[in-house]
Amino acid sequence: MTTPILFRNLQLLDPAFDEPRGGYEVVVEGERIREVSDVPVSLAGAQVVDCGGRTLMPGLIDCHVHSMHSEVYTRKLEDIPMTLAAARGARRLKEMLHRGFTTVRDTGGTDWGMKQAIEQGLLPGPRLFIAGRSIGPTGGHSDGRARTSPGYACPCCNGMAFLRVVADGEDGVRKTVREQMRQGADHIKIMASGGVASPNDPLDSLQFTMEEMEAAVEEAENFGRYVLAHAYSAEAITRAVTAGVRTIEHGNLIDEAAAKLMAENGAYLVANLVAYVAMKERAADFGMPAVMLEKNDMVLEGGYRSLEICKAAGVKVAYGSDLLGALNEDQSREFSIRAEVQSPIEVIRAATTIAAEVVRRPGLLGTVAAGAWADLILVDGDPTKDVTLLEGQGRHMPFIMKGGAFVADRLGLAA
Structure with missing residues (x-):
């Protein structure tokens, strides 16, 4: 007893x-x-x-982590076998728990096995909600290949390939979404715009057609899951929310019209300003190239304004960190960064009650x-x-x- x-x-x-x-x-x-x-x-x-x-x-609840992204410059993960990647991920999750994050939502790269290891008590870690592999189109934010690389043979011996998957066309997206759910995903991550830590896609590029995004949403909802979308620009956010995406990740370049659409559809924003601050300060020390750092500068300033725009529109904003590699030690720093434009209790709610709604556990978390x-x-x-x-x-x-x-x-x- x-x-x-x-x-x-x-x-x-x-x-x-x-x-x-x-x-x-x-x-x-x-x-x-x-x-x-x-x-x-x-x-x-x-x-x-x-x-x-x-x-x-x-x-505390962090709604945007990548427990398996153990390198700041993600291309280095191509040389990391899954055994080492798993060991690094286990350590990262333990460190999150000891910062007070008793729940985290992994937004790409962590699988059912790691979740089971925590639930079975084999590894210490937070409650873990997973996306499986992030899904994006050829040449998009999920496609981290060098321009000269034809592709990866398989994900089993390559930490980079294990994190992400490429899908093209409505049928290809449907099959890939179904596969992630078969493998135990709690939510589906898609790429709706370009990203900072990817080599070949412009930040303002639009990724996936409306039909492809709608297919992802339909399949996820049919399975009792939902879709979250990596999106920076107002246009990318508008397209994703119109397609039925439930949560927008980042959203640094949102405008009033896109925020109004999010509010009308009950969509959430998961902001993570600390990622851009930390990358500006230290990412070059870990090998991140200038082309990525330039994109980081483009979204950094907009991050603070995005919080003000969403507050005015009535969009709920959850806590996220999105830190790669050694930058993960800054996970809790998001509190003081957001406190520059929000009250402390607003930031605390972002990491508690609002975050609990994002992971669909209100009243329980x-x-x-x-x-x-x-x-x-x-x-x-x-x-x-x-x-x-x-x-x-x-x-x-x-x-x-x-x-x-x-x-x-x-x-x-x-x-």
């Missing part, structure tokens, strides 16, 4: 609040939150945890409420006043709980 855990002497920060509130106690039993009470709880036999007046809040999964973090202070408390590689988090188990614990609670 599972021993209940009673948390008391805490400031509760549920994202429904604008700031932490005292006078609450929280009971966890098994993998779930059993009770949230604003009066003292008497529970015989419970493990009582004195939180020392710290802030208790939901575990991103909240401290009865019946929710017991994914919790304890914070040394009030992150609504100092959002950098959610940064620092988890050093301001005395404990991190996932599914009722302490996965990081500086208070000795798991002993």
Whole structure:
């Protein structure tokens, strides 16, 4: 029988609040939150945890990660076998968990095997929602081949080929989408525009026809899944949302009309400003060529404005990081970057309640409420006043709980 855990002497920060509130106690039993009470709880036999007046809040959710992208310059992954790629990915996921991200949505490159390894307790990591391989057309953002390369023999010995797949034509897209879902994808990732970290496609290029995108959406929805689209320009966003895409990734060059269309269709934006800041600062040190860095500069400035445009239009914006290779250590830095144009509680909601909607788990994730999964973090202070408390590689988090188990614990609670 599972021993209940009673948390008391805490400031509760549920994202429904604008700031932490005292006078609450929280009971966890098994993998779930059993009770949230604003009066003292008497529970015989419970493990009582004195939180020392710290802030208790939901575990964080990052809606745009690439756990298998272990090189900043992705072409280097062509020399990485899957055994090494998996080991690197496992380490990246563990590090995410220890930063307080108890759930992540992988947007291309991570497979069912890694997800199962975490669910079976073979590897420590966050709850993992996967896209399988990102899908794009020949010459697009999913096509990372050098101009002289005719293609990859297979993905089994090539980390780059394992991450992405090329599909052309409506029938080709349908088959590829079905294959990713057969392999356990929770959502489907398509490329609707050019990208920064791809060699041959202009940033403002339009990728996939409307018919191809509509085919992807139809197949995903038939299977009970949804489509997310990599898209920068307003035109690419408009085409994707019109085709039925549910979430737009990046969206740095969005305009008011595209944002209005997103709001009317209930589409989400997953922004990740930290990726462009980190690439500008350090990507050249890891081999990223000038042509990619120039594209990065084109989208960096627009990222801040995209948040303001979406807020004015009523588009919900979730938290994302999208960091490649060694830049992944900056995952939590998105909080302070966004706080330049948003309030701390808005950024916190982006990484909790809004993110829970994106992964289709509202009420179960991103909240401290009865019946929710017991994914919790304890914070040394009030992150609504100092959002950098959610940064620092988890050093301001005395404990991190996932599914009722302490996965990081500086208070000795798991002993």
